[in-house]
Amino acid sequence: MKKLVGLFFALVLMGSLLAACGDDEVTVATDTNYVPFEFMNTETGEMEGFDIDLIYEIADRVGFEINLEVVEFDGILAGMETGRYDIGIAGMTITEDRAKVFDFSDPYYDAGxxxxxxxxxxxxxxxxxxxxxxxxxxxxxxxxxxxxxxxxxxxxxxxxxxxxxxxxxxxxxxxxxxxxxxxxxxxxxxxxxxxxxxxxxxxGEQYGIAFPADSELRAQVNEALAEMKEDGTYGDIYEKWFGERP
The missing domain is CATH 3.40.190.10 (Periplasmic binding protein-like II)
Known part of the structure; x- marks a missing residue:
């Protein structure tokens, strides 16, 4: 009987651990159509683009699952202010006004x-x-x-x-x-x-990944970005979408 009870509690504990692992889901908001950063592939019905490849590679390295929400750009800004989204990636320029409301990653693209x-x-x-x-x-x-x-x-x-x-x-x-x-x-x-x-x-502008203020994800994403730039993965993704390495 004791062995059965012990087995029962072991199974309960294992189920709790598995459930906890499944909780590492992050809601990522992206834009509807900003080619070549994010856009819908009409043949596959999937979102594609530089930002999409970038955030999925970051997610793999940090260790979270992505719940991708596709919304208009101004909806991303509003959602970041209220904390509705954990991450916003949409070719978003880092500005002083935006930085007062939510946090940004290190810049990942130079634009204008x-x-x-x-x-x-x-x-x-x-x-x-x-x-x-x-x-x-x-x-x-x-x-x-x-x-x-x-x-x-x-x-x-x-x-x-x-x-x-x-x-x-x-x-x-x-x-x-x-x-x-x-x-x-x-x-x-x-x-x-x-x-x-x-x-x-x-x-002269720079794009950044957005987070609600004081998000713990920011440091982890910055670390993943730095690793990707150092090991060449960032350059590979960049070349795929822009035809040359940065």
Whole structure:
């Protein structure tokens, strides 16, 4: 009888340990469509991209399972403020205002903003030429902040940047301002000679992974990022999506 009781408690303990292991699930919020960082593969129905590969590799190294939630970018920002999400990764620029509300990892990508126009556009040669003109970008991004703070353009905001590009090609706006890697990727893969960039790189920005304030995950993620950069894994993922090593 004692052996049976002992076996029963051993099984209960084992079940508790297994349950505890299964509790290491982290809710990660990502964007709906920011190519090539995160986007839906319509053939497989799975999210893909640089950020997706990056966070899954980090999860393997830190030791947690990912519960991936795909939401609009401004929803990620709101969710990080309330602590709804454990991690946010969505090509998110590290800014002073955001850093006051939630924490960031060490920077993992160097970016900036660039102006795009139709391929036959001749009057707009730089950001100095957009005053009074309809210029599109994505809502709740640093691109919107830049337009409002540095130009007198007629700002048109979209929840999805692809809609802004389509309005540009259709002639409904005169220019689009957005993050360099996304603009260049769209020009190369979708615009098919109908768009071009003009002017200089407008800002120097860095992307970071977001966490609620004082999250214990931040230090673990930073350690994993550092390891990935040192052993070449980060470079492999970067080359896969951008065609060259950083």
């Amino acid at each position: 903003l660039v102006l795009a126009v139709r391929a036959d556009e001749e009057e707009i040669q730089s950001i100095d030429d957009v005053d009074g003109r309809p210029v599109a970008t994505r809502a709740a991004t640093t691109s919107e902040d830049y337009l409002v703070e540095n130009t007198d353009a007629e700002v048109r905001l979209f929840p999805d940047i692809v809609n802004a590009y389509q309005d540009l090609i259709a002639g409904r706006v005169d220019a689009v301002i957005y993050d360099v890697p996304n603009v260049l990727y769209y020009i190369e893969t979708e615009a098919l000679g109908e768009m071009k960039t003009v002017g200089d790189l407008l800002t």
